[in-house]
Amino acid sequence: MVRAPSFDKNGIKKGAWSEDEDNKLRAYIQRYGHPNWRELPKFAGLSRCGKSCRLRWMNYLRPNVKHGSFTKEEEDVIIRVHNKLGNKWSKMAALLPGRSDNEIKNYWHTHLKDRVRKEQIVIKNEQSENLYEPHDANANRWPIENSNFINAEQEVEILLAVLSSDLAPSSSTSESSPTSLSVSDYEVPCDVTPQISDTFGNLWMEPYLPDEGSIISSSDYMFSSFGLSDEVISQASLQDEIIDDLFLWST
DNA sequence: AATGTGCGCAACCGCCTTACC
């Protein structure tokens, strides 16, 4: 299952990691952190390159990393994000705490790729049958196909932004009716807010109509379209990066 | 029992981006 250990011409070990190497790397990082991956193996007593150490830590040794089969919810997130962005494994990993980008990538190629391909064929066939009813209310039940009012990457990033605690509504407003949500409910930095409004227009202000008679906000619609649980949402820790991204898009 | 074949996944490789000088 793993590559056989070997040494390159510089004496750098390659291939499968031994338990002893794992212990050395784990102990060193837990004590000193990893301010410099290139220097780390030297001080940790490992005959590995820095990249190899980083990969081993990120994919296998770091705390809380999960292994084993994916849940249905995790599969849904992968499929939906892949539908929007393609092979952005690190974005998916950010939405799935404990899962590494490498593991998600492997899981996609071995379990999901073919399944999604088949399902997309089915969806396309069903859509082609509805060609003459493009504005039918039921069309809103296809969130992936009907949410391209901004580009896909922006949509996922805005989703992450809304999911993160800094931008989420404060507790005093989160209990209120969804129809009352507006951009002012979010703690967006003051120098960013007007630019977001300029860029995304009514995205933050207009309610989305998923079905006759019910009204939810655009952001709530995005939550539901990605099928993310509150638990996943609360664990997202990308707020700084997201705010930076939002700022960049708006300039 | 021996051999062949496909799958799953850890690890490697090369490129791109970012930070620093």
Place this chain on the structure above:
DNA sequence: CGGTAAGGCGGTTGCGCACAT
């Protein structure tokens, strides 16, 4: 502003295992 180093990302590979023949 250009060069360099380091980190990060996505594509690909190699090998052990399970199953089929």
